[in-house]
Amino acid sequence: MKRIISSIVVCVLVYLSLFTSNHFIHEVKASSSVPVVYWDGMQLLKGQVGRVDVIKPINLWKRVGGKLVFERVLKPGESYRVYRYDSGFGGQYGLGGAYFVTNMKDYIQYRTPSRAKLLLVNPELNGTKKISLGTVTKEEAKVIAPGVTQSKLTVDGSSGKQAIYKLDVDQKASQITFETSLAKDQMIGYETVSSQANRYNEEGRYVIGGVNGDYFDSNGAPTDLTVHNSELVTTNKTPIKDRVIFGVGANGKAMIGSPDITIGMTVNGGNNYPINSVNKRRDANHLVLYTPYFASTTMTNNLGTEVILENISGTLNGNNKVVATVKEVIVGIGSQSLQPGQYVLSGHGAGSEYLKTLKEGDQVEMNLSYDLSQWNNVQQAIGGRYQLVKNGVVQTYNIAGAHPRTAIGIKADGSVFTIVLDGRQTDSVGVTLNSLAKVMKDFGAVEAMTFDGGGSSTMVTKQPGTTDLSVVNNPSDGKERSVANALFIVMLSSTNPEKEPTPEQKEEIITGTLMIESFEGITNWKATGAKYNTVAVQLEKVYVKEGKQSLKVAYDFIGTTGTSGVYASKDQPITLKGKPLKIGMWVYGDNKGHWLRAQLSDANNEKVQLDFTKNVNWTGWKYVEATIPSGLQTPYKLDLPVRYMQVEDMKKNKGQIFVDSIQAIYED
Known part of the structure; x- marks a missing residue:
């Protein structure tokens, strides 16, 4: 606290x-x-x-x-x-x-x-913020999807100007998740981040934004651990002291660490034999498991043995086992084809001799586990290189050079943000690793790490009203570089965010509170009623709760008999978007004990009376809500937003109330 x-x-x-x-x-x-x-x-x-x-x-x-x-x-x-x-x-x-x-x-x-x-709601704060790099002279921000905010900071510091592009992701937001991608959907090869992002879009799963990922080999293979949709793509290559991985756990929680995975295999229930790696180059005396994620073939020479596996069941990931059947054992050929639904075990030296003992029809069982149990069944994982912030402490590195950088951080509340900081340019000179670590701490990271930087540093986002994702930063190569993989922010939704939503589509995703009437400007409100001497409604500038105007509702019921009421409405009923659960408003009460209601109709023209209170027993402003009954058909229309009534003849009097900020409340 x-x-x-x-x-x-x-x-x-x-x-x-x-x-x-x-x-x-x-x-x-x-x-x-x-x-x-x-x-x-x-x-x-x-x-x-x-x-x-x-x-x-x-x-x-x-x-x-x-x-x-x-x-x-x-x-x-x-x-x-x-x-x-x-x-x-x-x-x-x-x-x-x-x-x-x-x-x-x-x-x-x-x-x-x-x-x-x-x-976003206080733009005048721009230019007042200082971070470790210097003074933020400009900061722009906008929400590009529910739970995802894109911003750009322009910084002027002692080392020069800097341009920082940032994506903030609230993982608690409904339908928002992370997903890794591979260039051309395989380990070997290159592809730009924007091309990967646009290709990954599909019905019900839409990429909102993303950044470049891991460092990679000369053939385009990412260096370290990669998991895509709960399936292991490749294992680590970098020693534990130099590697760091970003992952999303089985519980959806983001994490940063240095996990390694152990894989062993048995044949027909026999002794365990270690598998050295998955989808890596086959080294001397190693046994490697290849999957269709690698390439079209294993790309191995003829100095070994390869075993084709079929009838595969189970998930290739930590805390799991995979069972398969030997289809064929091939000695001294290499570069076996990688077909969908099949794996290939490839061994050299001691690994080759072990595989020679297998025969067609043998049952192979592979058991996988991470050395850090919280990574078991990890949903997404992608590698990087330097841990910038660890347990809330900024880490330091004796590595010189200011360059473009890509980094990702996790805050204390579990929310995630990723940044791309341009470099090698007049308007953004770039930063050292130590400066980058401080920046991530400035932004609230308790854990943070780098992805590949330099000319690879790329951020793409989908802007409202556009059809494709595009690069928002300025890559130092002067154009977008092709890279090995990427990390995307994905929205799972039945509504395609690439298309301009229709009113019906917008209604599907409404949450929180939506203003119905604020009484600002000229409004066409009128008064009707029953069993009254006089009733009136008009805009009010003195008794105001929000903004500059409210609505005054005045009445005189003195001496009348039966149910009296004053009703405030517009020339046309107010059509409500989506399916709100409640109607709320601020009311300045007159303490006269009257009944405050509203009238709503559904798509079948069924009239429903909503009760805010049966006794306005207060003077001054008070917020009230009325619940909309279930079982009604949308769209709803608010016919009479204000019905102020009295049914008892002994309580007839005159007075006035003021109404402000009528709103619809939706499910969070």
């Missing part, structure tokens, strides 16, 4: 003057100048630094004249936007205006969005 508080204090010292808004978490502001950005299932508002979730009942306080005045008790499960933090009264989070909640361990939990997201 102390570490969390420290990070908050640092944030506040930099941005305190911006965070003076007076709105709670349920409020949403519609503005043409500020983009709609969602974070953690809600809309991020200008000035917001984070949110608090209530774990145990805790007091909400109002600061009046330097003292705390009790307001009410916040209940477990409630969440509120946070606009500031200060040390007053033992340390308190500001929920807007004069309202605060005390920082009490185990009673509330504080969370904060990435700075990239903060910049």
Whole structure:
């Protein structure tokens, strides 16, 4: 908790003057100048630094004249936007205006969005940030998919100008995952990152962005461990002290480490014999397993023995076993064809002599395990070279030279970001490994590593409204270099993000909160009602919760009998996108005890009454919600957003309420 508080204090010292808004978490502001950005299932508002979730009942306080005045008790499960933090009264989070909640361990939990997201709604923060390389003179950011933010930082420092391209990935976001790729879908060969990305797109699985991957041999083979969709592609070549691997575990969690895999085989239940590598060059006395991922053939000479395996079952990955049948034993020929559904065991020297003992029909069993158990059944893995940050500590290297760099990092909350830093250019000179390590720490990495750099450093993204992925950085070769493999950010979705979504497609992915009516500008609202003397609605500029205007709803029910009501509506019903679960609004109550409702109709024109409260017993602003019943057919239409009613003749009176920020609430 102390570490969390420290990070908050640092944030506040930099941005305190911006965070003076007076709105709670349920409020949403519609503005043409500020983009709609969602974070953690809600809309991020200008000035917001984070949110608090209530774990145990805790007091909400109002600061009046330097003292705390009790307001009410916040209940477990409630969440509120946070606009500031200060040390007053033992340390308190500001929920807007004069309202605060005390920082009490185990009673509330504080969370904060990435700075990239903060910049989207607070662009004036550009140019105020310093990192270890120097002053950030410009920072641009945009959301390119739910949970994926692309940004570019321009830095001016003592070593020169730098251009940093960054992708932030919230792995908690629905449908977002990572996936490795291979040039031309095999170990041997080269292909640009953008070509790989565009080729990997397919129905239901869309590449959003990515970067180049591992270092590679002269034939294009990636150097170290590669796993694609839970299948081992190749094993390590680099010694453990010099290699580092990025992986996504079976639980979906990102990790960085130096795992190695052990593979042994038995024939007909006999003694175990080691397999030295998978899809690597066959060295002296080695036994190598080749799969169709390698190339069209094993590319071996005739100084050995090769065994073709078929009827393969099991997953070729750690903590698994693979069973196969010997189809053929071939001695002294080499370069056997690699066919789909088949593996080839290839041995030289001692490995060759062992394979000569096999015969057609033998059953081969291969057992695989990682030396680090958390890597067993790893879903995706791709190699690199230098671990820049380890357990939160910046690592140092005695390696000179400023160059373009590609790196990936994992933050304390498990979220991932990857960067490409241009180099060898006037507007971006590049960095040393030590400087790169500090930059990754600046961005919040507790674990970080490099991928291949130099002319290979490439970032591609798919921009809204475009059909293909394209390079966003400036590779130092002057053009995109062909590389061995890449790491992609993938969205699993039934909606193709490459196509401009239709309204129906957009509805499928709506989450969080969507503004229905903010009452900014000219609106065509009217008043109707029942059993009244007078009713009226009009725009209001004094009693306003958000923005510059709200809607005043006035009524006079005095002396009437029966059910009285004033109804506020637009000339045409408001059509709601997607399938919201609730309707919410801010209401300035008049404490007259009336019934607040709304009327909604579904696609079958079934009329439904939504209850916000049966007793408006407060004066001042309060947020209220009404649940939409299940079983209705979309699209929904909000016929009467406000119905203010009284059914008891003894309670008839007159008054006015004010309504602001009507919104639809969707599933997070």
